[in-house]
Amino acid sequence: MLEATAPEVSTASGAQADPLPPGRGGDPDALREFRMALARAARAARHYPATAREQGLEGVVRLRLSWRQGLPMPLVSLQQGSGHLLLDEAALEMLRQALAATPVPRELPAFDLVLPVEFSLGPS
Secondary structure (H helix, E strand, O other): OOOOOOOOOEOOOOOOOOOOOOOOOOOHHHHHHHHHHHHHHHHHHOOOOHHHHHOOOOEEEEEEEEEEOOOOOOEEEEEEOOOOHHHHHHHHHHHHHHHHOOOOOOOOOEEEEEEEEEEOOOOO
């Protein structure tokens, strides 16, 4: 595969959003819809850096997305890098662009998600 895969929004365990105190997580349907919209926007923004391809760099970047009402935008941080700065930066930029195109629904007062972004060149 020559492009980065869009993030599959999950937690470190591969399930749903991290647990929040009762009543804080909001509407599960709204979270699912937001996750799907974010994944679509991320696919549109994905970019596998040419230098990384040329060097044969691959890896998985795990990004943490945190949201609480009152924030202007969800907070994005690197939970676990791929071991390659080029891939880590490309994943962060992809998520920032996807978030700019995907407003958080009002039904979601708070959530924490981990988004794995895989960079794979495919079979040799």
